[in-house]
Amino acid sequence: MRILSLNPDPILEIPFLNAGRGPGQFFEDRLFVQEAIVSGLPDGVSAIVATGDLQGRGWFEDNRWRPFRLLGETLPLRLVEEILPDMRLNSGRIGAFLAGDFYTLPGLEKRGGSGDVTAVWEAFGDAFDWVVGVPGNHDMFGPSEDDTPYCPRHVHYLDDSRVNIDGLQIAGLGGIVGRPNRLHRRSEEDYIARLSSLLQHRTDVLITHTGPNDPVGKQIGSPLIREVVEKFGPSLVVRGHAHWNQPLVELTGGVQVLNVDARVVVLREQER
Numbered sequence: 001m002r003i004l005s006l007n008p009d010p011i012l013e014i015p016f017l018n019a020g021r022g023p024g025q026f027f028e029d030r031l032f033v034q035e036a037i038v039s040g041l042p043d044g045v046s047a048i049v050a051t052g053d054l055q056g057r058g059w060f061e062d063n064r065w066r067p068f069r070l071l072g073e074t075l076p077l078r079l080v081e082e083i084l085p086d087m088r089l090n091s092g093r094i095g096a097f098l099a100g101d102f103y104t105l106p107g108l109e110k111r112g113g114s115g116d117v118t119a120v121w122e123a124f125g126d127a128f129d130w131v132v133g134v135p136g137n138h139d140m141f142g143p144s145e146d147d148t149p150y151c152p153r154h155v156h157y158l159d160d161s162r163v164n165i166d167g168l169q170i171a172g173l174g175g176i177v178g179r180p181n182r183l184h185r186r187s188e189e190d191y192i193a194r195l196s197s198l199l200q201h202r203t204d205v206l207i208t209h210t211g212p213n214d215p216v217g218k219q220i221g222s223p224l225i226r227e228v229v230e231k232f233g234p235s236l237v238v239r240g241h242a243h244w245n246q247p248l249v250e251l252t253g254g255v256q257v258l259n260v261d262a263r264v265v266v267l268r269e270q271e272r
Contacts, residue, residue: 001038001039001040001041001168001204001205001235001236001267002038002039002040002235002236002256003036003037003038003236003248003256003258003267004036004037004038004039004270005036005037006034006035006036006037006247006248006258006265007034007035007036008034009034010032010033010034011033011034011035011083011087011266012032012033012083013030013031013032013033014030014031014033014059014075014078015028015029015030015031015059016028016029016030016031016056016057016058016059016071017029017056017057017058017059017068017108018055018056018108018111019055019056019104019105019108019109019110019111020108020109020110021110022109022110023107023109024109025108025109026057026108026109028059029056031054031056031071031075031262031263031264032263032264033083033263033264033265033266034247034263034264034265034266035087035265035266035268036248036258036265036266036267036268037268037269037270038267038268038269039269040168040204040235041168041267041268041269042165042166042167042168043166043167044092044093044166045092045093045094045095045129045166046089046091046092046093046094046268046269047084047087047089047092047094047095047266047267047268048094048095048096048097048266048267048268049079049084049094049095049096049097049128049264049265049266049267050096050097050099050238050258050260050264050265050266050267051072051075051096051097051098051099051260051263051264051265052098052099052100052101052136052209052238052239052240052241052260052261052262053099053100053101053102053136053240053241053243053260053261053262054070054071054072054075054101054102054120054262055071055101055102055103055104055111055138055262056070056071056104056108057069057070057071057104057106057108058070058071058073058074058075059074068106068108069119070102070103070104070117070119070120071102071104072102072117072119072120072123072124073119073120073123074123075123075264076096076123076124076126076127076128077123077126077127079127079264080094080127080128083266084266087266087268088271089266089268093129093130094128094129095128095129095130095131095132095165096124096127096128096130096131096132096133097132097133097205097207097238097260098121098124098131098132098133098134098207099133099134099136099207099208099209099238099239099240099241099260099261100133100134100135100136100137100139100174100175100184100209100240100241101136101137101138101139101209101240101241102117102120102121102136102139103115103116103117103138103139103140112138113138114137114138114139114140114145114183115138115140116140116141116142116143117139117140117141118141118142118149121133121141121149121151121155121157124155125151125152125154125155129154130154130155130156130165131154131155131156132156132158132163132165132170132172132207133156133157133158133172133207134157134158134159134172134173134174134175134207134208134209135157135159135174135175135184135209136174136175136176136184136209136240136241137175137176137178137182137183137184137185137209137241138183139174139183139184140183145183156170156172158170158171158172158173158174158207159172159173159174159175160172160173160174160194160198161198162198162201162203168204168205169201169202169203169204169205170203170204170205170206170207171198171199171201171203171205171206171207171234172206172207172208173191173194173195173198173206173207173208173209174208174209175191175209175210176209176210176241177191177210177222184209188224191225192224192225192228195208195225195228195229196228196231196232199228199229199232199234200232203232203234203235204234204235204236205234205235205236205237205238206229206234206236206237206238207237207238207239208225208237208238208239209239209240209241210222210225210239210240210241210242211225211237211239211240211241211257211259212225212226212229212230212237212239212251212257213225213226214244214246214249214251214257216249217244217246217249219242219244219245219246219249219259220242220244221239221242226251229251229255229257230251230252230253230255233253233254233255234255235255235256236255236256236257236258237255237256237257237258238258238260239257239258239259239260239261240259240260240261241261242259242261243259243261243262244259244261247259247260247263247265
């Protein structure tokens, strides 16, 4: 699968509540929804929604005076009921790529807390025909950091694993490089070894939470991860964790990197 173009202008801006620097200091923010034209979608798939790092809570009207839900809980239904039909994407199957980090503290008093994102994965699973994703370094799937999600057959939790979706070969590696005794972290040596092993097989899409850097645009990431993906050549890397002003870049050898940190990108083929 290859991205042919990405519209820099958002097709929609969704308001949400972002965490502040103390109790009661949350503020209104905007989540951009962008459109990309791709080639090589599986037969019968009309679009794939890619997103990550939805570290906020739903806007007031999305919660209807209930406790503020995670942004990732409120987003999927809005996508399938309002946004995708407006793009004439109400026929054919629609999938989702999740690049991790979907938790925000309920009081919105600070960013960076860790917690249970099961409801987010369930919301995407309820809304889309299939879901493939990886954990971020703030994502838990129950009360314990050791809990792993229970997923129905059409929802695929990848962490050093692979899945084939209608011929689309997808690999996933979650978490970040860091102290292995902390949530979803691996040593640099272990992370690079696992990534290299995953990419020994043909890979159309690699989903990671952290990811390669962009040396040309000087955008944040790991040079070592970049060297691995340039060596093994997955067609497309979908990553989050660090926000890029320019979300789509091409590395040496033609590897594309799509950064979905705090954004939604709808991948669709050109209308005929």
